[in-house]
Amino acid sequence: MSAQNDTPETSGETVKLLIDGVEIPAREGQTILEAAADAGIYVPRLCYREGLPPGGHCRICTVKVNGRPTSACTFPASEGLVLENNTDELNTMRRQVVEMLFVEGNHVCPSCEASGDCELQALGYRLGMIAPQYPYQNTTRELDASHPDVMLDRNRCVLCGRCARASRELDGKSVFGFEGRGIGKRIAVNASHGLAGTDIDAADEAVAACPTGCLLVKRQANLIPVGKRTYDKTPIGTDVEA
Amino acid sequence: MAKPRLATGHFTGCFGCHMSFLDIDERILELVELVDFDKSPINDKKRFDQPVDIGIVEGGVSNDENAEILRDFRKNCKILIAMGSCAITGGVPALRNTMPLKECLEEAFLNGPTIGEGDGLIPNDPDLPVLLDKVYPCQEFVKIDYILPGCPPSADTLWAALTALLSGEEPSLPYELVKYD
Ligand code: SF4
Numbered sequence: 118m119s120a121q122n123d124t125p126e127t128s129g130e131t132v133k134l135l136i137d138g139v140e141i142p143a144r145e146g147q148t149i150l151e152a153a154a155d156a157g158i159y160v161p162r163l164c165y166r167e168g169l170p171p172g173g174h175c176r177i178c179t180v181k182v183n184g185r186p187t188s189a190c191t192f193p194a195s196e197g198l199v200l201e202n203n204t205d206e207l208n209t210m211r212r213q214v215v216e217m218l219f220v221e222g223n224h225v226c227p228s229c230e231a232s233g234d235c236e237l238q239a240l241g242y243r244l245g246m247i248a249p250q251y252p253y254q255n256t257t258r259e260l261d262a263s264h265p266d267v268m269l270d271r272n273r274c275v276l277c278g279r280c281a282r283a284s285r286e287l288d289g290k291s292v293f294g295f296e297g298r299g300i301g302k303r304i305a306v307n308a309s310h311g312l313a314g315t316d317i318d319a320a321d322e323a324v325a326a327c328p329t330g331c332l333l334v335k336r337q338a339n340l341i342p343v344g345k346r347t348y349d350k351t352p353i354g355t356d357v358e359a
Numbered sequence: 360m361a362k363p364r365l366a367t368g369h370f371t372g373c374f375g376c377h378m379s380f381l382d383i384d385e386r387i388l389e390l391v392e393l394v395d396f397d398k399s400p401i402n403d404k405k406r407f408d409q410p411v412d413i414g415i416v417e418g419g420v421s422n423d424e425n426a427e428i429l430r431d432f433r434k435n436c437k438i439l440i441a442m443g444s445c446a447i448t449g450g451v452p453a454l455r456n457t458m459p460l461k462e463c464l465e466e467a468f469l470n471g472p473t474i475g476e477g478d479g480l481i482p483n484d485p486d487l488p489v490l491l492d493k494v495y496p497c498q499e500f501v502k503i504d505y506i507l508p509g510c511p512p513s514a515d516t517l518w519a520a521l522t523a524l525l526s527g528e529e530p531s532l533p534y535e536l537v538k539y540d
Pocket residue numbers: 223224225226229230231232233235236237238273329330331
């Protein structure tokens with residue numbers, strides 16, 4: 118199954134978009150986020166992952182399309198769209214969303230195995246968050262350490278759904294799914310007694326797809342020294358802009 | 360002209376931020392040329408007795424004594440800086456925030472694996488600071504003028520911020536010096 122082509126349909130015809138005043142080509146129907154990336158322009162994103170169908174959950178990728186805020190990871194390119202992306206207004210809004218994700222979960226970066234390689238943290242760095250400006254919610258979130266090789270620490274979950282999409286589309290397993298609504302929404306596993314009851318494997322794409330320290334392979338923590346981790350010296354998105 | 364005065368304070372933290380401060384190595388010689396140390400664990404001065412230009416605090420607020428001293432810092436320091444994750448977010452000590460204080464105390468002093476049957480006792484001496492229900496970031500108690508992230512902020516981060524402030528500039532940190540860990 119090729120996940121890349123799941124959504125939306127691309128006609129393959131070349132169209133032109135204007136993004137922050139720069140004209141870029143796109144294949145008609147390709148998402149704006151991917152068209153921008155092909156042109157070396159980074160649209161900040163969290164629930165999007167290359168190779169997976171877009172989720173449209175997090176709103177970090179919000180751009181203005183002909184003046185209207187829209188998620189770039191789901192919106193199809195068409196001839197003549199005028200887009201705003203790298204503006205103070207949008208980056209401030211994105212930073213505020215990141216800050217809300219920080220205070221809504223229990224993110225203690227100093228004691229987190231994903232620190233330095235975490236996309237949420239890296240977005241904070243890139244978007245100029247020094248510390249969240251909102252009060253911490255100190256919510257109670259469940260940790261699932263039942264599986265011998267994979268850990269699920271919901272304190273760090275941003276409800277991006279990447280694990281669920283990867284499990285379904287790439288691993289063919291459907292280990293994860295959402296449960297509940299609003300502030301009570303959580304990531305659930307497809308077994309009554311936690312991860313150990315599922316057929317997840319540490320090598321699954323679902324585990325690799327998690328942008329944070331929520332899904333982790335056990336006994337892999339802190340193998341890379343500080344200074345050499347993914348985002349220690351290079352901001353997230355640099356690879357897209359290269 | 361008198362040199363600017365610098366105070367540092369320690370609340371609920373591990374002293375790692377102060378260690379990082381000492382990690383500026385020989386630049387400390389330059390620092391003592393630039394400032395006079397006021398109240399600080401480094402010189403063990405206990406009380407404020409004159410206005411201080413810059414106060415830097417480590418650690419979050421977990422008890423009544425932390426709160427009182429933090430307010431004292433705010434009252435006496437023209438510029439107040441929160442240094443490190445504990446001061447800014449509560450940090451590692453704030454891991455207790457998701458459970459009731461009573462449970463934490465019982466686990467630590469009554470039911471912990473190193474406590475013999477019936478040997479436990481929750482400390483209750485009137486001289487001990489009273490624990491708050493949660494560990495709070497400093498900015499939830501007083502106005503903080505600058506925050507220096509990191510656990511601890513690196514010596515270069517502290518140096519960059521401090522030297523900028525001392526020369527009357529707004530501190531701005533390059534990408535590699537802003538870290539939440
Ligand atoms: S998941 Fe990311 S943001 Fe959350 S504590 Fe870990 S490193 Fe920090």
